[in-house]
Amino acid sequence: MIVLYRPGTSLLHRMPAGAKVIVFAALVLAIALTANSVWTLPTAGILAISLYLIASLGMPTLLRQLYAARWIALVMLVTQVFFLPVLAAVSNTSRVLVVIVLAALITLTTRVPALLDATERALAPLRRFGVNPAGIGLVLALTITAIPVIGGFAADIREAQRARGAPVRLQTFVVPLLVMSLKHSDELADALTARGIE
Amino acid sequence: MNGQQEIRFEDVSAEFAGRVALCQVSVTLKEKRIGVIGSNGSGKSTFARMLNGLVTPTSGGVTVHGLDPARDGRRLRRRVGFIFSNPDAQIVMATVAEDLAFSLRGRGLTRAEVDERVASTLESVDLTGHEEAPTHGLSSGQKQLLALGAILIGEPDLVVADEPTALLDASNTRKIGNRLLDEIPQQLVLVTHDLRLAARCDTVLRFEGGMLLDHGDPRSVIARYERDHT
Numbered sequence: 001m002i003v004l005y006r007p008g009t010s011l012l013h014r015m016p017a018g019a020k021v022i023v024f025a026a027l028v029l030a031i032a033l034t035a036n037s038v039w040t041l042p043t044a045g046i047l048a049i050s051l052y053l054i055a056s057l058g059m060p061t062l063l064r065q066l067y068a069a070r071w072i073a074l075v076m077l078v079t080q081v082f083f084l085p086v087l088a089a090v091s092n093t094s095r096v097l098v099v100i101v102l103a104a105l106i107t108l109t110t111r112v113p114a115l116l117d118a119t120e121r122a123l124a125p126l127r128r129f130g131v132n133p134a135g136i137g138l139v140l141a142l143t144i145t146a147i148p149v150i151g152g153f154a155a156d157i158r159e160a161q162r163a164r165g166a167p168v169r170l171q172t173f174v175v176p177l178l179v180m181s182l183k184h185s186d187e188l189a190d191a192l193t194a195r196g197i198e
Numbered sequence: 199m200n201g202q203q204e205i206r207f208e209d210v211s212a213e214f215a216g217r218v219a220l221c222q223v224s225v226t227l228k229e230k231r232i233g234v235i236g237s238n239g240s241g242k243s244t245f246a247r248m249l250n251g252l253v254t255p256t257s258g259g260v261t262v263h264g265l266d267p268a269r270d271g272r273r274l275r276r277r278v279g280f281i282f283s284n285p286d287a288q289i290v291m292a293t294v295a296e297d298l299a300f301s302l303r304g305r306g307l308t309r310a311e312v313d314e315r316v317a318s319t320l321e322s323v324d325l326t327g328h329e330e331a332p333t334h335g336l337s338s339g340q341k342q343l344l345a346l347g348a349i350l351i352g353e354p355d356l357v358v359a360d361e362p363t364a365l366l367d368a369s370n371t372r373k374i375g376n377r378l379l380d381e382i383p384q385q386l387v388l389v390t391h392d393l394r395l396a397a398r399c400d401t402v403l404r405f406e407g408g409m410l411l412d413h414g415d416p417r418s419v420i421a422r423y424e425r426d427h428t
Contacts (some may be wrong), residue, residue: 005292007330112292113299134304145292148334187287190252194280195288195301195348196272 004107004144012055012109017118024106028099041091044098051102055109065104066097073097107144116141138197142188153180203263203355203385204228205249210258212244212408219244221408222258227387231379233399233416234389235423240405242389246360249387250278263355279349279384283361285341286334294336294344295320295329301348315351323347323377339370346377358387363395371395393420 007013012020027047034040052062073093080089106115116137123133157176161168205227212220220241236242247253248260251267251274260267265274282288291297298316307315320326323343328336336344342362349357359378363371375395378386388399396402402419404412412419 111296113296116303142290145290148292148332149286152334184287187282187284188290190247191280191282191288192290193252194250194275194278194282196276196352197300197303 004147005111006057006061006108008056008109010055010109012051012105015109017110017114018122020106020110021115021118024102027102031095031099035092035095041094041098044095048098048101048105051105055105057105057108061108062101065101069097069100072100112141112144115144138192146184149184150177150181153177153184156180203230204261205232205263205356205385205387206259206261207245207248208259208261210248210255210260212248212253213256218408219253220248220255223410224258225403225410225413227401227403229400230385231399231401232385232387233396233402234387234405235391235393235396235402235420236405236411237427241408242405243360244408245403245405246280246358246387246389249356249358250275250280252280276352277355279352279354279357281342281345281349281357281359281362283364285338285345285365288345288348289333289341292332293329294325294331294333297333297344298347298351301351305352319347319351322350322381324373337370338365339367339373342366342370342374343377346374350382354384356387357382357384358389360389361391362388363390363392393424396420 015023027044031040031044049059049062052058073096076093076096077089080092084092119137119140120133123131123136127133154173154177157173157180158168161172166172205225207223207225210220210223211218223241223245234242234245244253248255248267249262251271254268262274263277265277267274289297291300295316298319299312302312302315316329317326320329323346325340325343325347328340333341333344342365346362357378362378363374366374371392375392375398378388379395379398386399388395390396397416397420399416401414402412402416403410404419404423412422
């Protein structure tokens with residue numbers, strides 16, 4: 001099971017969710033805008049490692065996040081080497097990996113309700129234009145909390161296919177995963193309505 | 199609590215894509231513990247889902263505690279707590295306490311009031327000490343207790359449980375059954391295949407083929423149901 005939030009009392013855990021999102025967005029922007037400097041990647045890498053240590057999450061958690069992003073990295077790298085020099089492809093992919101681990105740090109150190117509240121507060125001025133901040137906050141919260149649920153479906157499908165002695169293939173994996181996810185979304189919609197959240 | 203603890207169905211029918219799910223059901227229920235039994239696809243869940251407006255009738259009228267689910271759906275859903283058979287579908291937040299607090303969002307309560315209600319609900323569903331536990335790591339029984347807590351925290355007048363023990367083992371079935379039938383103060387509509395739970399209700403409704411086939415004293419209704427299925 002994938003657990004997103006890791007309880008803790010570090011500086012990053014105590015930082016208000018809204019401020020944390022703004023700081024991390026600024027860091028990501030800085031990494032993107034200083035792409036051509038030779039210092040960008042080492043600095044960003046050291047920054048990411050330092051922040052994981054500050055958050056008392058340690059290197060194993062950081063490495064797990066990198067491992068989870070391995071397929072994204074592979075697809076990025078393979079597609080870029082056709083058009084760019086290898087060094088540029090590696091550099092671009094590495095920067096994206098740093099951005100992914102920094103983004104993961106937000107969900108690892110912030111409770112979902114805190115993110116929900118921050119989103120609602122940030123979007124409150126848009127209410128006069130017909131935007132529903134509570135609805136958008138709810139979508140964000142549901143997206144984050146759906147990750148472990150869908151991860152659980154994937155594990156169930158792999159287990160069921162192994163139990164039947166069938167090799168795990170992409171097509172026999174994706175279809176049941178989609179069906180289970182859509183069924184879950186229907187049930188979740190009913191459950192939210194039943195809880196008076198519409 | 200609403201003094202008008204009455205559920206009234208008047209000639210209610212429901213169709214989905216040309217299939218009759220409920221056919222001319224008329225019944226008035228004032229009992230505190232109402233059991234609903236019947237075969238798969240008999241209309242039990244459609245009946246239950248009409249109680250909070252998740253399903254609206256094609257014809258006929260439904261009144262639940264003085265409110266029409268089709269017209270006052272939003273208001274009614276705050277007064278009717280609904281438990282599904284699969285607790286995983288009802289759990290929204292990452293930890294137990296967060297999920298309970300989620301039910302109180304938008305109700306204008308202060309943080310202290312929310313914390314107080316979360317603490318008392320945790321106690322009432324035997325989950326004290328699990329506040330910070332990841333919700334999807336709980337056992338099936340604990341998840342169903344959390345789902346029950348998530349609706350009880352909203353202080354509903356009516357609890358509708360649609361096969362709440364379908365995925366549970368004998369011990370958890372007993373635990374959830376006892377909690378629902380013996381402990382909660384609200385009126386309860388319990389849809390179940392577990393005839394032992396149905397037998398503990400004040401009245402039992404039996405659905406077959408979308409029709410309300412039998413209704414009344416639990417022992418008599420269950421005896422006729424068992425006779426028809428042996």
